[in-house]
Amino acid sequence: MKSINWATDYLPGTTDNFVSNEVIASGITLDAVWANLVDTSQWTTYYDNATNIKLDDPRDTTLHFGEHFRFDTFGFPIDAQVMELVAPTDGQVARLAWHGWQNGDADTQFDVYHAFVIERFADGRIRLLTQESQVGKPAAELAAQTPNPMLNGHQAWLDGLVKASR
Template sequence: MNSINWSTEFLPGKTDNFVSNEVIATGITLADVWANLVDTSKWETYYDNATNIELSDKSDSNLHFAETFHFDTFGFPIDAQVMELVAPYDGQVARLAWHGWQNGDADTQFDVYHAFLIEKLADGRIRLLTQESQIGKPAAELAQQDPNPMLNGHQKWLDGLVKAARQN
């Protein structure tokens, strides 16, 4: 199966926290999932853990390659930059990834790499994978919680994406 493209710094298993969530669904299209994922104006309609979203390019609400943006999630104000953006075109696997951070001191500095992969499978199925690798003391503290709030939160994001795609 296809996988996330990781930089060495964020390689899973080498960071303070890592979560992976996956859904395989039918009755949705790659295009509908993608439209709901890259259009940040839709995030709050299906995922209540992403708020105060503000893009650097105010000409539209879609994420663009290398664009910077801000949003609040899991109680953290996150600044981010889109690092990978590959639309689903001609059978290509769709990919979206960003580097996110919260500046601060040794106790509050937080760096993440969050990626989504969406691919068409046989028999009308769509695979949605999201993974996030995190560095910093806040990440280590999240990793110690049971259940890990990132794991549950990101599952809600994928489940919300599927539900939103079904409503298109």
């Protein structure tokens, strides 16, 4: 199975918080999942933990490679930049990843790397994997909570994405 392309600073097991969520579903297409994932205007229709989404180019709500955008999630205002974007063409595994951050002091600053891998299996099922690795005191505080809100939040994102793509 395909995995995330990690930048060294965000390698799982070396950061303050890491979560991994996966869904394997049938009855959806990779193209539908991709369309719902890269079009930020759709996020709030299936995931209630992403609000106030603003792209630097307000004429288009679709994420593009290198694009800078902002949104609120888990109570944090996040600045983000798309670091990887590979559309599902010619049987390729689809990939979307962004670096996100919140500027602040030692108690409030943190950095994240959030990535999605979407692949079609030979029998038509679709695998959706999302993983996020976080650095900073707020990340460590999230990791100490049981259950981890990131784990539950990202599962809701995948479940909503599947439902929206049906």
